[in-house]
Amino acid sequence: MPNDCSNSQSWDSKDLEIIHRVLRGDVNCYEVLLDRHKAHVATIVSNHVPREQVEEVAHDVFVNAYLSLATFKNKTTFRLWLSAIAVRTCYNYWRKIYRSRELPLSSLEDEDQDWLNNVISDQSQETIEEDVDKKNAQALLGWALDQLSPEERMVLELIHLEGCSVREAAALLGWSSANVKVRAYRSRKKILKILQSLPKGHGR
């Protein structure tokens, strides 16, 4: 039931107005922020966590954002601020998983490994591009990312797969640029090493 919270012009100023109202105790206004940004948050979260966990992590993102709302400074847009919370919540999700190993790591089926062997064998780049089988590629990606630490995983996804700059990734993760740079370099090397060693029979 979005109420009279929705009656000003630009999104940013409207967000700010709603935030002030929520901070003054009008919790129902938070629904407007939720409606406006839920698709954006779901997109970010879907990129970083398994599909079946997206709803739960997105739920945590909005609860964390609500709890930190008083710290929101008008230096950036609410959307950007929320994006950083979403990325950090995904990172925390992976940290928790790696610590407790609640979920089994994704495994690479024989079919995926055969596909990988074809890719790695001496085919021309064009043939490979044509042969891209989404399912196999995604299975390989999921498997390879599971071999990385949460830090390496997040940096690799943000920088090498999404194409964020070091600065953007550092802002989203709340780390220093130097830290992100070092981790990006290491994760890139590590994932290639993992993929290189796979055809010798390390599929799981």
Add this chain to the structure above:
Amino acid sequence: MMDSFTELEQRFYPLLRKAYQGRKPVPVGEEWKRSVLRHIRSLEPFSGQPSLWELFGNVVWRFAPVTCALILMVCVGTASIDFVPEYEMAKVYLDNPVEFSLLRSLGI
């Protein structure tokens, strides 16, 4: 088989990137929205004033650089005057073994 990392990288990264970008966002529904709002309403409302703990945290961190500088100065000072507490205590004790008292040795 490919040997060099660069060749491997050129072959794999476009594939991985394609796979990554092919991930479809999971839509979040009305039931999900209701559960988030239910959770938020169950939390304590904002008091409007920062808590005492938050105020304390804000003040304490402002002193962090000064504290670090002081610790550094004390370390450098201690190293340069060659002060070893054990030797000093032993010296005080040996000088006055009968009426030795820690408080008196500190001049209290």
